[in-house]
Amino acid sequence: MNAIITATELASELTGATGPVLLDVRYQLGGPPGRPEYEAGHLPGAVYVDLDAELAGKPGTAGRHPLPDLDAFATVMRAAGVRADRPVVTYDGGQGWAAARAWWLLRWAGHREVRVLDGGLAAWQASGGAMSTDRVTPEPGDFAPVPGGMPLLTAEQAAALARRGVLLDARAGERYRGEVEPIDPVAGHIPGAVSAPTAENIAEGGTVFRPAAELAERFAAVGATATAEVGVYCGSGVSAAQQVLALAVAGVPAALYVGSWSEWTADPSRPVATGPQPG
Template identity: 45%
Template sequence: MYTTLIAAEQLARHIDDANWVIVDCRHDLMNLSAGRAAYAAGHLPHAVFADMETELSGAKRDAGGAFRGRHPLPEVDAFIETLRSWGVNDDTQVVAYDAHGGMFAARLWWMLRWVGHEAVAVLDGGLAAWQAQGLALTNAVDAKPRGTIQAHRALVSTVSAPEVLANIGRGERLVVDARSPDRFRGENETIDPVGGHIPGARNRFFKDNLQADGHFKAPAQLKTELATVVDDAARAIMQCGSGVTACHNLLALEVAGMPGAALYPGSWSEWCADPSRPVATGA
């Protein structure tokens, strides 16, 4: 069972296994059709496509009309139906990949753990690592038999905006923001019209988890680096712009042997939508 990362050569040995499901998670936040177009042009053999906006996210507003963020979690039942449509069973090994250092694949990795499925890994190095091994792509789309996966006890935890707000006064938990340093400081109004971060938060840019070639850093190096930001993972809350790249930090913590951090799914996009919530700027 692979539960964090899988190398391209390891995946290649199982690419035709009937009970392995490969999921293409490529996406572009500025061009929402780019991921599906890239999949159609060429993808790993037998891979299915995951749409970030419609399958890995839910309704942006709750029943009362409150904004939940740009990529709120879908309802559990809806996500289970998506997994079944991909052919996922309770004993299926799922492998997620993208072409963006794992920033979108990590979201699917976390979501499968959210519904209690442990056998899920991210392709280390993504599409580039697969092609660097001389392995082929295809534009064929397989007909998958419907899966039978059930929702089980979550292997991860989440926190809500009210919980994050209450924690500001208590300071019992540490919020770690995966956005780029300029966005964290409040200096990128193009992406974040309301700039800044949650008071008391620290910054760990998700790309700092990667080597120059796009592979994750070694576990020991990740542990050393992450320990300078996260003193106790069990008391940490991971967030980002909309609950996507925060999952990259959660995966890095898991690789480093530092499990237990929670995700704030609404993240900055939900937080800053309510002007009554406090905002900090600067480093």
């Protein structure tokens, strides 16, 4: 199954007797919360999922968006109507960061049929897709997480991968180089990591992904190919999930370091590199 779905394809699937479960994961770093936007208008039948509260655990030494408690995640997904035998489509209002986080978590937790709406809400509205303000109360699902469906990296594994394989830093280039750090306490990158900002996964001037062939070419240029061992991190495991999604579209399997830079820098003994080179 393709990891993404176009607005036109989704509209067609929603006309069937049993369409996919829709999860609205609108999120903006630092706020405001996405729920008011959801209540002002969402895809018909979509259920809102809060990234901070429901797709991540409490911030701490494991990072700003660590893995959520598995039982709590299962409860949220079942309340949203997620079932093991029914496809899921996630979307957000931007470049797919939050939607990809939900996609990755569900895939990691064992759901086999999850896709991200390519271009998110903007693409849906541009295609003439309907919007709704109806309150959605889905029939409870039966999803039971079984972790291991997607590869996951610890801090130590990420460091080792940077030495033997390809570890991509999905943050903006200036954060990678250590020129600025607006969020975390230390600027720079994991030694050996290669800069690959997520903004370059998106077609210029829009929110949809670049074609698969272009993505494959982009990633190959930094050593990330289908035959390489590839991992990704960002600031807190959100935008990096979009990078893992883009890699999947390009046919390149990749592991996610969920703790990412926010976990890495929580331990002052971990090394930090700066500048444009991996170090």
